[in-house]
Amino acid sequence: MSQIIQIKNITKEFKVLNRREGLKGSLKDLFSRDYKIVRAVDNISMNVEQGEIVGYLGSNGAGKSTTIKMMTGVLEPTSGEILIDGNIPYKNRAKNAQEIGVVFGQRSQLWWALPLIESFKILKDIYQISDSDYDSIMSLYQSLVDIEPLLHKPVRQMSLGQRTLSDILAAFLHNPKIVFLDEPTIGLDVSMKSKIRTLIHALNKEKNTTVILTTHDMGDVDALCRRIVIIDKGKMLYDNDIAHLKGFFGSYRTLKIRTDGDISEHSEQIRKKFPEFKVSADEEWISVLVDEEKEKVIDVLSTLQKTHKIRDMQLEEISTEDVVKKIYEEGVS
């Protein structure tokens, strides 16, 4: 297998004006030369093979978007090298664009007023897709999703889920070598999320397309990625199999319950019952951080049910933010 993405020690710095406070400060800023250098991406290297799905994680402002912009050719790195399928993306943006597809969760790239099928036809011309390739990808789409009702609907009339689905289909249309998906499932309901995950998985398998997925949803990562890369404050924290990471953090889940009666009293009782787990409470919910290697959540819940009247419950997976925070605090090798 070939290395479709090769990134070597890239760094991106931005020059930011040091802003002063207040009106007087703003006036001074007009003439200020007081810049500071912000390093959005700091010495990142990675290689990605053709056909991989890589989860690219990090909290807001970690430098994910900046890295993606460098890979797509929108930004030029301050130093370091990027090769996308052998091309330097920012030097030949148009050529690079032919080989990649990009989807931003909240920003549709389709023509707002046009029905999807017309957008596809224009894209067919723009990417110079041959008739036979176009027909084959369309029949593949038809076998994967119920595309008929979407085709003749103007994009502006679509629901967010339909629009995201359409954007993903449009991004794969010209059979790109790499597709960048930036938070594709943001704001979607559970069934749409799973639909989109299935679609991405199927397209990756069928076309052997490399997928770079940024997300805050660990569900996306679980469903799709075998490898994840985590960055924080521009620095690479982690680049390895997801199983490896799970070994450290994946066994933790937060069980939240709501009970009748005095919360602080109840939480005290629960704390006594499960001394090995962290128990906390706010006005409504009692949270128990369960280590599933010690005891299954379901067992904890049934134990609790015997002694407390549980009105409501929630189960929270450990979030990307938590994982990143933990890695940052404890480190992973």
Next chain:
Amino acid sequence: MKSKGFRFYFRIYCKILAQDLKSKMSYRADFIISTIGMIFTNIAGFVSFWILFRNFPSINGWTYYEMLFLYGFSLISLTPVQCFFDNNWSLRIYVYSGDFIKYCFRPINLFFYYQSEVFDIKGLGQLAFGIGTLIYAWVKIGLAFTPLMILKMIVFLLTASLIMISMQNAAAATCFWIQNSFYVLDLVFRFKDYAKYPITIFNRLFRFVFTFVMPIAFIAYYPSLVILRPDEIPILSWISPLVGCLFFFLSYKFWMYGAMKYSGTGS
């Protein structure tokens, strides 16, 4: 990858245009109201022009019909910028919100792709009005309808359009550097109103400004001299096609330079 020449872009533009028109027609009320609005704008413009000339039968040696010619000429030459480059008005919004980045991922010319997205049909009403005015003035002045004259006319109309497009491109592209470029665009858009007067009515300073700084004199005055005053054509008239091409090229480069250094907002 096959080469992407003029035919490639022309095909794509026609496709987008056809689709865009189709979808615009589907908003029937919007379409009718904006058409009526356009007609009234034109009539109002014409009425104020007409009132002016009832009081001053000639301005600086320019007769009513010559002025009318200039007026029609400027209307026609402002049509392309209205029809094909109207998306420039939205540029600052796309840039400010970060949505501009979506234009950066296609393997075609960024400037073309951006401008192709909007075709403003309202410009067609202006075009019809301009052509009507021009032909009326042409007949009244008693100009000859020879192929050479018509060719000259077309060349200089194109020139004038290029100048207006260039000014708007350059003004719109300022949004890549400054937050609120609306004022720059609006300023340019307002100044174009002076295009329909002969530049000789202004004083020396403004003559210089309108020729070399903000070249609105090239929109109607210099080009129409070629048709109207064939005996006293200044050198600036003859070079105006070159000036048009040069300005367009420079404004395109300026626009693209801004677009390429655009880095988007966080998401």
